[in-house]
Amino acid sequence: MSLSLNDVKRIASLSRIAIDDAEAQVVLSKLSGIFGLIEEMQAVDTAGIEPMSHAQEVSLRLRDDVVTEEDRHEEFQKGAPQVEAGLYLVPKVIE
């Protein structure tokens, strides 16, 4: 599979990363290298092997349904650029 410059720009936009054309060119060649690796791996015969969703053959540990956290919003909000009445303030977004 070969990647186009437009693909790179779309991926960048989906990831909310601003890149100019020159940067996109560099990223394109790097990503193409990764696709090369994937192509090599795809040569391996995986017929009859069930895909794994995680690299380790272990299952999820579960937590009992108990409230263990306290209200620490003041502490957390120290790192926020702007807060008011306990709310995080962000530039206006209406979809």
Place this chain on the structure above:
Amino acid sequence: MQWEVVIGLEVHAQLSTASKIFSGASTEFGSAPNAHACAVDVALPGVLPVLNRGAVECAIRFGLAVGGKVSQRSVFARKNYFYPDLPKGYQISQFDLPVVQGGQIVILVDGVEKTVRLTRAHLEEDAGKSLHEDFHGMTGIDLNRAGTPLLEIVSEPDMGSAQEAVAYAKELHSLVRYLGICDGNMQEGSFRCDANVSVRRPGEPLGTRREIKNLNSFRFLQQAIEYEIQWQIETIEDGGKIQQATVLFDSEKGETRMMRSKEEAHDYRYFPDPDLLPLVIDEKWIGEVATTLPELPHAKRSRYVSSFGLSAYDAGVLTASKELAAYFEEVVSIHPEPKICANWVMGEINGWLNKAGIEIADCPISSRSLAGLLVRIGDGTISGKIAKEVFEAMWNGEGEADSIIEKKGLKQISDSGALEAIVDEIIAANPSQVADYRAGRDKLFSFFVGQAMKATKGQANPVELTEILKKKLAG
């Protein structure tokens, strides 16, 4: 021109757990902003999600109740998009291996049963809330809801009208409340519906669908779908084409409007969440949960019809909520006349509850008290008409049926001697009506009943009175 409507529903049910799906923060509604948003919920660097066993158990209960397959192995995936109320930049959801697959819901529309198939139900986390007003041009973010467990229940496109879609949503709503997995509070957003709607001419392939998002009442669900169907039909009949889109329902204008087209549709780039291992649910756990399932609405409805002899409609009304059904059954256990009990619970109780805008749990008349009243109708102490007066007094907290009947002197007059004396007086006072009646004007009989009821303030035993009147008027 004939049109066929095709509707599928996606319902987000907030699960009634104490803590969030991946963190130990409380799920309580209505707290101070961000009081229940812990480090995991606000996505501080380095935190890891740990799945809540309670949320999984809710999903198992649901899967068993709808006859679906509870997956022994399911996988959590990241659904990627950017929005400020989603601090991680992705929502943890399930994609190709959901926790419940298949199943079905039986709905009753116009007395006819119909089966709606379920595609799947999967676990995911809710997002926070964006408050767009009052922050001098900024948006306020409250993450208390972020991480609240949701079960997204997806149906097959098996519904053919707004009415069927509402019946399905109501049945599902009743079911999750019976199961105790969701409080069903639609105002607070605990139960939200998205509707996929398309139209086609009979026999043709499926039309292009539009998805109506975030309908939080049954009335809006009905209105939005009806408007959307009409809009799609008119668009096509005017020579237009339906474009795949996501729309919002404006409840004030009663219309749907475009939120985004297919071109602008999100590319969520789902992939398995590397922070979470596969969820394994063994047979033993499923078996344990199965033993705790209550009698479900559908089974209860059938039982009300078969063993209480109620109509399917009555059974449907009484089983709409677990609480109302329990109330009804308590009344029947004391006064085993299911039909009469049903009429009173559906008529007076439901009517007064609606008028007062309260739920059965807050009903001022207990099931035991109502049964006490019905017993007094049954044994002839009071008539059904007087009983409504007693009911009102009971509702207003004036005491139990017996003490109200006693205090107000409402006891029915069943003493035939007393009734005969009253009838004699009426006959003597109305000679011309008596003559007319005897000459064949049968309709006048109700005049005499009315006079007698007036004379006894409605307390004459109607059966007894009719008998005496007939005898005396015959001359």
